[in-house]
Amino acid sequence: MASSPLNVGLIGLGTVGTQVAERMLTWQSQLARRAGMELCLRRVLVRDLAKRRAVEVDKELLTTNPADLLDDPEINVIVEVAGGEEPMRGYLERAIGAGKHVVTANKVVMAKHGPDLLDLAAEKNVDLYFEAAVGGGIPLISTFRTDLQANRIERLSAVINGTTNYVLGRMAAANLTLDEAVREAQAAGFAEADPTDDVGGFDATYKLAILGSIAYEIKVRPEDIFREGIEGIEPVDFRYARELGYAIKLIAHTQRHPGRIEARVHPAMIPLEHPLAQVEGATNAVFVEGDLVGQVLLVGQGAGGRPTASAVVGDLIDLARSIRRGVQSRPSFTFDDRVAVIPMGEVMTRAYYRIRVDDRAGVLAAIGQVYAEEGVSISSFIQKGAWVEERTAEIVVTTHPSSDASLQKARTAIAKLEPVHAVSSFLRVF
Ligand SMILES: NC(=O)c1ccc[n+]([C@@H]2O[C@H](COP(=O)([O-])OP(=O)(O)OC[C@H]3O[C@@H](n4cnc5c(N)ncnc54)[C@H](OP(=O)(O)O)[C@@H]3O)[C@@H](O)[C@H]2O)c1
Known part of the structure; x- marks a missing residue:
């Protein structure tokens, strides 16, 4: 067991933060045994000091001043479970810049700024964990x-x-x-x-x-x-x-x-x-x-305070273990900028159309003609409901794989056909 604890500054004491604090405070010895060092909740940043909390946290630990966590040299790791892009992105950048490790559940920050923050963490030789940002408790x-x-x-x-x-x-x-x-x-x-x-x-x-x-x-x-x-x-x-x-x-x-x-x-x-x-x-x-x-x-x-806290505290334990092993042993992420994302129009997919039409001869032929012109091959063509009084019917079409651009062009052209009331639904088919 390491002689000094891992001092944690927690940002957020809501749905997830409450469960993180609860597990840290009530499961201390088990967590310490698994982590190889004590996990110590040192400070908690919230917006409202007067709010009633679902977990018993020493009032002395609560603060509304981010500097009490981010500028405290005794705090080794910031656990951010508050959410939203700013100010959290800035807080995490500041924490990493100050040489602190970070564990976050913030999907917005990780989706928009994750690679940059991971690069910064690698440069500063600290870790950035984010298991809870995707899929709650599922180890992804x-x-x-x-x-x-x-x-x-x-x-x-x-x-x-x-x-x-x-x-x-x-x-x-x-x-x-x-x-x-x-x-x-x-x-x-x-x-x-x-x-x-x-x-x-x-x-x-x-x-x-x-x-x-x-x-x-x-x-x-x-x-x-x-x-x-x-x-x-x-x-x-x-x-x-x-x-x-x-x-x-x-x-x-x-x-x-x-x-x-x-x-x-x-x-x-x-x-x-x-x-x-x-x-x-x-x-x-x-x-x-x-x-x-x-x-x-x-x-x-994929959500909920307890499953998400499972991921957050799991990250903390992994972090503590890797600190014990030494910074250099940790696997890190590298990102290549060169691979492009294919524009949706070029993606090949099958599709389902639900089309409301006049219930009269020649409609199916007109719709079939549009698909033929766009080079879209039809897989099934079924007349569904018929509304006798209105003399309308519903047609359901499924297609073979085609470019999404062709499928969209067909959708627009069909909607403009005289006997077509609407393309009421369009769904891609896997
Ligand atoms: N809830 C889930 O099921 C779930 C699942 C996966 C991931 N997440 C992620 O986990 C994070 C937290 O979610 P949550 O559901 O626990 O949110 P929440 O219940 O709304 O709690 C947010 C906490 O953060 C504090 N906070 C918010 N902005 C702050 C600021 N600017 N300065 C200081 N404290 C601030 C709030 O303080 P006050 O209490 O004083 O208002 C509150 O304690 C989010 O990033 C979310 O996307 C949540």
């Missing part, structure tokens, strides 16, 4: 960092946003609209008061930026990733999807191509037998394919 970063190191990662597909997975699951099971399912998720504590980050696919994009960067050792920035949220999906799409043998999920996907990668987040139809189709509720799952290992599925609780 450490898996890439150690166990999958011998592989060239070929592709990675993930259900990585618990809120949208819960919402889509409820739409499918109870025939709810998106708004109804979001309200239910909010009541159940699975969605924020403002669900835009989740529903719009932003949260999944941040996580994919982090995972893609780690998997391919290139700087994948959130703005490089094609993003589409789940706003356009209607309950009837789940029924048609099931009839066709698919589930609908918000999928984060990246794939290696010669000299480039594909990176996209959007709702997609995936075959019911695919492991990701079975991921229900707020659970997250990441399906990885490496050239040596083959396929690996990592599943677990």
Whole structure:
């Protein structure tokens, strides 16, 4: 056991911070045995000193002054579980600059500034851990960092946003609209008061930026990733999807191509037998394919105070162990800037269209003609509902793989056809 403790400055005492503090304060001897040194909670930065806390922390430890942590030479490591881009990015940069190690759960900072902060950490010979920033309690970063190191990662597909997975699951099971399912998720504590980050696919994009960067050792920035949220999906799409043998999920996907990668987040139809189709509720799952290992599925609780604290405190223990072993023994990340992300228009994918049309002769031929002109090959063409009084019908088309640009051109051209009322839904098919 090392004679001096690892002194921790904790930023944030909310959902995650409470659980981190709780484990550090109530499990001291077990953590010390595993870490090989005592983990000592030295200071806690919050916004509001008067707020009631769900964990008993000595009032003396609380502060609202970041300098009490960042400028205290006795503090060896900053654990940031507060969230948001600024001021947290600045705090982490300052901590690393001062030679402190960092453990963070902040996906926004890691997605936008992770490679730069990791470079700075390498320069300062300190560590930056961020297991909790992606997939809550699921060991993802450490898996890439150690166990999958011998592989060239070929592709990675993930259900990585618990809120949208819960919402889509409820739409499918109870025939709810998106708004109804979001309200239910909010009541159940699975969605924020403002669900835009989740529903719009932003949260999944941040996580994919982090995972893609780690998997391919290139700087994948959130703005490089094609993003589409789940706003356009209607309950009837789940029924048609099931009839066709698919589930609908918000999928984060990246794939290696010669000299480039594909990176996209959007709702997609995936075959019911695919492991990701079975991921229900707020659970997250990441399906990885490496050239040596083959396929690996990592599943677990992607959010929540306790699972996320499991990742944060796990990082702290690993950090303590590596400090004992000596700084130079730690594996680090290197990022290549040269690999480009393929523009979405060039990505090859299959698609599903739900089209509301006049129920009369010649409509199918007109739609088929558009697909032919765009070079899109049709896989199935089925007339679904018919509304006799309105003399309208719904047609569902699925295609063979085509460039996304051709699929979009066909979508626009079909919507302009005289007997077409609307292309009510467009989904990519895995
Ligand atoms: N919750 C999850 O399930 C989960 C899962 C994975 C990752 N994460 C990540 O973990 C981080 C924390 O999430 P959370 O759910 O625990 O958030 P939270 O419940 O909102 O707690 C945030 C904490 O940070 C403090 N804080 C915020 N801004 C601050 C500032 N400028 N200066 C000082 N303190 C500040 C708050 O202080 P006051 O209490 O005084 O207001 C609060 O204690 C985020 O990056 C989030 O993305 C969360």
